[in-house]
Amino acid sequence: QVQLVQSGTEVRKPGASVRLSCKASGYTITTYPIHWVRQAPGQSPEWMGRINAGTTNTKYLPKFQGRVTISREASTNTAYMDLTGLQSEDTAVYFCARGYIMNSGAFAYWGQGTLLIVSS
């Protein structure tokens, strides 16, 4: 069965960078796009970006352009999300997610989430 397992809680100071990981099992990570979604405390989810299937084409929410990089490593079936220039407003739970089937337009599979705390 499809599973996405994310890395653990991260704590960073303002201005620092972080790399979050999302290890897939039950399928090959290059066959479906992987999306990253974040959710600040008490807020609704916010889509950040995705890496395409097949090619490594990426698309990002404009507000994160220049600060976020989504990548993947086929050999370990793992996706990554790098976020730089961290500020307190980046404190949130970060999820990776995958669609149900190609072009389903819905996220059926979610990682358990990684809590990122940005604090001086």
Place this chain on the structure above:
Amino acid sequence: DIVMTQTPFSSPVTLGQPASISCRSSQSLVDSDGDTSLSWLQQRPGQPPRLLMYKVSKRFSGVPDRFSGSGAGTDFTLKISRVEAEDVGVYFCMQATQFPITFGQGTRLEIK
């Protein structure tokens, strides 16, 4: 960006009674192929969102048939025919017709 607006903000419901949540998009969610990528998700505290419905009215695997989705264009509804205690949580609509993908602000379902 497409703005998704949900009503109500909070919905207190009696067990066994129906519940309904509305979601309105700022633009039509019908794409050039005639598809509508509107989905509904449920989130319980401390959990990732869980997919309930996709393509407006298709129920995801394992979702009880008391959940149903309907709508077209810009107006969509999630209905629960008879609310059970396990349905407590926050419900979000999400559109993936157009980038960026956007979510509604959420509707909290609680038991009276």
